[in-house]
Amino acid sequence: MSLLAEDTEAADLGLRWKPGFAALGPAFFTELRPTPLPDPYWVGRSEAVARELGLPTGWHESKVTLAALTGSLPVAGARPIATVYSGHQFGVWAGQLGDGRAIMLGETEAGLEVQLKGAGRTPYSRGGDGRAVLRSSIREFLCSEAMHGLGIPTTRALCVTGSDAPVYREEIESAAVVTRVAPSFVRFGHFEHFAANQRDEELRALADYVIDRYYPACRTTDRFGGNAYAVFLEAVSERTAALLAQWQAVGFCHGVMNTDNMSILGLTIDYGPFQFLDGFDPRHICNHSDTQGRYAFNQQPNVAYWNLFCLAQALLPLIGDQEVAVAALESYKTVFPNEFEGRMRAKLGLTEAAEGDRPLIEGVLKLLAAGKVDYTIFWRRLSGYMADGNVEPVRDLFLDRAGFDAWLLSFSQRHAGADRALAAELMRRSNPKFVLRNHLGQQAIEASQQKDHSGVATLLALLQTPFEEHPGADAYAGFPPDWASTIEISCSS
Template sequence: MSLPVEDTRPVADLGLRWKPGFSTLGPAFFTELRPTPLPDPYWVGHSDAVARELGLPSGWRESEGTLAALTGSLPVAGTRPIATVYSGHQFGVWAGQLGDGRAILLGETEGGLEVQLKGAGRTPYSRGGDGRAVLRSSIREFLCSEAMHGLGIPTTRALCVTGSDARVRREELESAAVVTRVAPSFVRFGHFEHFAANQREDELRALADYVIDRYYPECRTTARFNGNAYAAFLEAVSERTAALLAQWQAVGFCHGVMNTDNMSILGLTIDYGPFQFLDGFDPRHICNHSDTQGRYAFNQQPNVAYWNLFCLAQALLPLIGDQEIAVAALESYKTVFPNAFEDRMRAKLGLSAPAEDDRALIEGVLKLMAAEKVDHTIFWRRLSKHMADGNIEPVRDLFLDRAGFDAWMLTFSERHAQSQRAEAAELMLRSNPKFVLRNHLGQQAIEASQQKDHAGVATLLKLLETPFEEHPGADDYAGFPPDWASTIEISCSS
């Protein structure tokens, strides 16, 4: 299916210069099409930080046509929008051809950032869907993209959310919205799986060469794997993915739907759907109401990432040429992940250098937290404050097993016997955020926005952009979740 691209409507000039990017690969990789307009769009939220990174001019939101353009209702000057095709495994089962079912790539800026409209209408890859996004999910993605960036975790970004009173049916009728996403690339593991599964080796090689030359040029000159650039590429992706998963686990982030088509080839967090930051620490927590088997439970995420990388290795095998080399290219995941995770946890504990018993110290506190489902974010922040002010009682009060906590705390204190307390406190306070995007906070902002009150979105964005700062007066956003928070159900349709 190919939609006409000729457009006689006026165009909006966003003040950006565009260049050929993914579209240089040719029509086998995408379909050109136009976004489908939404009536009477309005602003919901925007990120000035992303606007600056894109190079948008000051006052960009006031420019004529910008609102319509970023809702898909007006063409953007200099762009030829496309939807890309990919395949993938969903919940461990081969799903066949997928693709950008509700995301349309406007193009790539001269600064090397792709701009994509999510929710801008049906594409050839919508598989019977309406190609729309709802306000609820768009706000969640917008806020979490910027929250993850604020935490220092690799992620796609979000420039803005625009809404419309047009109705979209999910479990019930909801209002439509579009989120403008930004990333160096939206290429996924599933792009490679698509061409491998269809035995289209020429396209597979073209895609791999494009990604390597653009994002992994060091793979061309490495001596690894006897100079096999495709194996070196697989290893590099594995290591980026391992580092990403270590960051997720350390901050208590659950993705919720780690299908291979939701895995970024650049090691970015991508596709915010049924995500959640842990409230009470439960390693077996399942945040996706659709995940009835618990495949994507919090403690399963590192193993699932490796499984997904194995699928990528299978897709790249025709290029790598040797199964043993492909398997070897995955091996570093098994060391990079645990080492990166321990590094993150040491920082959370204020430890600037490794020691022999660190793993036992880390496992000990996680076991204590899991036994009582102690609030993840509050525990780590209170422990950081204890290191700064010496007051242990707010931390101790989180545990019923006082004896168990006191025993662990003694070991922790002994480990810090030779530490400079102020330096340890500083490390902990910049490693343990005060603010994360808890589900109930997002829900409150969503419900207000559904009534056209978007102040809550702006307030949350401000806190989440700098989550390690104290933000006096905002303590309510860093408190324990209310009882009703546990009843929030987030599914794949979110």
């Protein structure tokens, strides 16, 4: 029986719910209520996500809705659960993990799962308080929507609500809750959990659920002799490869690519110590907790493949043949470089592949790395050069002017005879003007800590359409201040 059967009052958000993941049964989750927070207030809201969910106009005007999305009131028709999973963290088997501070309200009729992150302790909190702080919640909210604006697959965020309730981290901070939205929050770690515990029946049920819901084509192909589980692994590998190519092309560092932070749908999930590169440094480590550099920017594609290998091991009882499982991972090695080169060609304004494209791409990346040139600004200025022919703003970014001039000659030769206006438009659509730099997020956080949430709203508006010019907002697209390099983001963030 649902816990909500005992409730005398529940908030009707105008959503209708269906069983979704909860239909798998109690082996996969624990049913529980969020823990209330006192005196909640709005910090940020995404009307775009509200429309995706089908929320009614004026949804945020109700104090009842505010309380419900902070975990202080039950939601009518919802069946809140915390799911169990396991995983590898920093390359080491960590055993049972699970939703330690995220409680899923359920799945809407539109096929979207809704989660409250920071909603209190669960059986999987491992001694933690189950809370999220305002600082990290704002970062996740903004980056979820920023990645969507960039066209990169991601979980979404409906809103952030805050409370003055104290949360103890390195210092006392205030609590917050992020309402996250995704077609599914299933991770590699969900499969690892049941495989590690030799619970093949539950493993098969989970795989069948995910395949039937999200990868139905795996049932109707003769690849791998019609082995649907191997085809599923291949499909996940290819989605993951495409995702990593997008991360690398835009200069996004995830920071903590544990297997429990890898989406089975190839979504960017779990925004903790992330960062968009400022100066281009392939070896950049954005996570202050990552003392060995396992999740450095240039290691991300290899780590993703390692994580997929862990998923393959978990699915082996279903696939039944180790060679077939390994073969199902092979396409990652071709999909990633092909997708990456395709993204980089678009950034260069190239619509078709040519033999010399790889040296052109590698050459500019080496130049950027040698001079620690600002990654986002370089690409946006190069787009401007293609539009107006003024190369000086681009050239000024480099100390090695001769090296840049030599590369520019190759770049110009590659575009010989091409329509510059079309190339410039492709580049403008491929090279964002605005990304969520750490210092911009920090400024919005510090203002919100003083109850001024206007900075969150301003950043959200820019990041939802990051390729547009947004006249008057150039300060948000400029070079980071010197103090930006002192910002430390760790796993507790």
